[in-house]
């Protein structure tokens with residue numbers, strides 16, 4: 302069933318688990334992810350980031366995500382990840398996404414507040430939820446001067462924008478980690494204690510089980526995963542082609558579905574969102 306972000310995160314926030322938000326770029330990817338969620342009786346978030354539009358155009362992916370969500374026997378939120386402008390968020394809302402992220406983290410604080418607040422007013426009028434980011438989640442392999450989310454700023458940001466979920470920067474990075482990340486769990490707990498709303502961890506791929514658990518205990522209830530799924534699918538395709546170089550297309554599609562299901566299932570278990578749905 303298709304639900305909003307706040308509906309899917311309410312129970313996670315109360316009962317201390319996280320819902321996985323998986324960036325899915327193909328039919329096989331979506332089918333495998335939903336099979337995992339249904340088998341494990343877990344809520345799930347399907348998401349697409351604006352930087353992924355060239356390989357998976359939002360207008361083409363939206364009907365797939367939405368119909369898959371409606372047919373599913375578990376709660377599914379359809380979410381725009383890292384919307385880079387107000388216009389992109391409005392496009393996603395018009396397409397039927399139940400949640401949008403506006404990413405104004407690179408903007409000065411007041412501009413981020415203004416734009417995130419505008420997206421929230423528009424989204425709320427359409428019954429859609431909003432995630433926004435404060436502090437900067439960098440990219441792995443790139444020498445970024447990461448800025449952790451400031452606790453006092455987070456309180457002002459949440460109050461002034463009216464968002465439903467806040468993405469925090471606590472040492473997490475997008476992509477596959479070159480070095481083991483040093484997550485600032487103490488900062489996460491401070492942000493969680495100062496704000497009642499659900500918190501989001503970006504850059505889930507490559508995070509250790511211990512760090513995932515510490516984040517969930519510290520107040521994270523949505524975790525974004527992209528790179529790990531792509532790597533998992535590629536690994537399975539490579540293995541199959543090494544075994545059987547003339548493997549046919551239909552069989553490779555099934556390999557992709559199976560790989561997506563396995564990677565998503567592993568994360569669902571790690572995030573303890575399994576067995577949460579009847």
Ligand code: 13P
Pocket residue numbers: 324350382383474475476477502503504505506525526527528529
């Ligand atoms: P990873 O690619 O590190 O899993 O990050 C995903 C993400 O945060 C998408 O917003």
